[in-house]
Amino acid sequence: MARICLINPRFPTSFWGLNHGLPLLGKKANMPVLALPVLAGLTPAEHEVVLIDENVQEIDFDALEGFDIVGLTGMTVQRDRMRDILLELQARDIFVVIGGPWITVAEDWFRGLVDVMFVGEAEETWPKFLEDWSRNEWKPRYEQAEKTDMTKVPLPRYDLVPFREYAMGCIQTSRGCPFQCEFCDIIVIFGRKPRVKTAELVVAEIDAQHKLGVHVIFLVDDNFIGNKKAAKVILRAIVEWQKQHGYPLAFFTEASLDLAEDDELMQLMADAGMVAVFIGVESPDEDALRETKKYQNVRGGLIERVHKVQAAGLEVYAGMIVGFDSDDTGIFERQFEFLQRARVIGAMAGMLSAIPKTPLYDRLEAAGRLDNAAADDPRIATNVIPLLMSREEMRDGWLDLMDRLYDAENYFERFDELFIKGKLPLASAKMRWLRRxxxxxxxxxxxxxxxxxxxxxxxxxxxxxxxxxxxxxxxxxxxxxxxxxxxxxxxxxxxxxxxxxxxxxxxxxxxxxxxxxxxx
Structure with a gap:
């Protein structure tokens, strides 16, 4: 038997971390990181597992010396804090394993600081490692030969998650995305063929989190509708669960813009109690969308399709990017005008960054247009050298865009257009059912x-x-x-x-x- 501690490092302040808003909600963090309860659920019962999310509790490094295995996960934005933790663990001679999105695309980043690394998914490799560890025959690197069969994954250990500290819960129903956006690491990590849990598994996770006091659940799939047929089956099961329990939950998710092409799918999402969807719009310019292979966004007018999703009762949050090769200094005004007209209140516009192992990274590296040191420069914050403007012009234009988007008058003008004048039919299916x-x-x-x-x-x-x-x-x-x-x-x-x-x-x-x- 092993004593195992699994750690999620603290996130830096970020737009989607809601750091400045959390005190107004009485919460410590936005949502839990699923890697911890998922790994705990994969751990055989004879082992003891403790979860630490540094976003809601401090790490007691002295206490970590009493564990046989300390595991660390983390995304790109957590890499600096991951290194700090690893240096402290190394100084204490603690056995350390590491996995997650960042180590998967940057295997050399923490070389010499970890005993074992996990690349990619770990539903098979984590139990295999624990068997090897018990025989003192563990390997320094584990990587699954095949992608995880999502229909056979066990229930995560949600009982170990202090949901009261989070603004919302989260569940993953699928992995993988059928599209080929050049900048995205999802297809690198999870592949282009969506693998979907059964509706029964999804409902079991929803029920578990509901019993633990969760009121809002984010379906964290990188594209919930990557397999539309399977998504509809899950949504119908959620509708039935909601009716059985009196619609106690609100949901939101991430999806591609082709959602607007499927009326039945949008209706099912609204019927299931979904109130919002995050969509990677990226750019109002067709040249930029074609350049980055975002072909699903060039089938018809962008604003019209965003409005169609909104008309179905789903608020649209949008991911936007500046710095594509076709972007000149006029892109910032075009982005602003698009978001105002599209009535997108919650917009995150970021500068294009190239993640290792993505097609974008390989292309820009070959062209000599990467400066990886600049990604950690607090004055630059991207490793991409743009084509039609300087990095300083991109940075200053991006800052001005964000400043304009979150000017209070501009922000609430979008709110007024969507919720007051536009009368977005928010949660209408739920309220009709409850009244009746x-x-x-x-x-x-x-x-x-x-x-x-x-x-x-x-x-x-x-x-x-x-x-x-x-x-x-x-x-x-x-x-x-x-x-x-x-x-x-x-x-x-x-x-x-x-x-x-x-x-x-x-x-x-x-x-x-x-x-x-x-x-x-």
Whole structure:
């Protein structure tokens, strides 16, 4: 038997980490990292497993000396903190294993600091390593020969996750994406053939998290609709679970823009209680989309398809990128105008970066247009050398774009167009079903929604950081109230204020030079 501690390192402040907004929610982190409970679920029962997410608890390095194996995972943005932890573990002569997205694409990054590395998925290699370790015959590197069969994975150890510390839960229903976007490492790590869990497995995970107090679940698939037929089966199962339990959960996910081409799929997502979807739009320019092989985004008008998804009751969050080879200094204005017209409130525009092992990385390396040291330079924050502008022009244009997007008036103009004037049919299927089948639950939902919104608004109005934005918040709060929209829209308004506080605080700090550039 081994005592095993699995660690997720602290994330740096980032746009999607919601760091500045979490205190307004009374939470410590946005969501858990699934690698920890997944690995714990793969660990034979005779071993003891402890999980540490540094985003919600400090690492006690003295206590780690009492473990036989300490495992570390991490993504690209965590690599600096990963190195710090590994140096401390090495100084204490602790047996260390490492896996996750970053080590998978950058195997040499921590050479000499780890005893065992896991490349790619680990559903087969983790149990195999534990068998080898018990015989003192472990190998320094493990990599699965085949991709994981997602229909056979065990239930993650969600009982080890302190969900009360997180703003939301998360579940992965599939791995892989059928598309070939040049900059993306998903197809490098998980492949282009989507592998999907059974609906029964997904519902079992939903049920487990619901019983542990989760109210919002992010389906963290890199493309939930990579296999549309399988996604519909899962959605129908979620609809039935929601009806059996009185629609206690809200969902959101990530999907490709071809979602707009499938009315049945969008309807099922709304019926399942899904309220938002993150879509990698990347650019309003067709030349850039073709250049990066984002062909699924060039089939028809971008704005029209975003509006179609919104009309189905799904708010669209968008990932945008500047710095493609066809981008000149006019791209920043085109990005801004697109997002305003598309009514995308939550937009993350980043500078193009090249991840090792991706086609983009290989192409730019061959062309001599990579500067990997610049990715860690707090004044540059990308390793890409753009073609039609200087790195400084790209950086300054990107900062100005983010500053404009998260100017309070611009931000809430998009909110007004989508939620007030546009009357986005948010959670309409859920509310219709509750009114018809569970009227008391409907009234309870309305009451709790109002109380939740008032609680968030109280925190916002008493937090000194929001003082510069309160006049705009008050202006649009009045418009919201006078519009007569139902209570769930007031809750959305309060949530958007919290998001704005985070985005605006972070952007303002970067623009003023008060923090390093964060390109995530």
């Amino acid at each position: 089948h569970k009227p008391l639950a409907y009234l309870k939902n309305q009451t709790l929604t109002i109380l939740g919104a008032l609680g968030m608004l109280f925190r916002l109005w008493t937090d000194p950081r929001t003082k510069p934005y309160r006049p705009v918040y008050a202006k649009y709060l009045r418009k919201m109230i006078l519009s007569g929209r139902p209570p769930r829209y007031l809750f959305q308004f309060a949530w958007k204020c919290i998001l704005h506080t985070h985005f605006a605080t972070m952007t303002r700090q970067m623009v003023r030079g008060e923090s390093r550039l964060v390109n995530t």
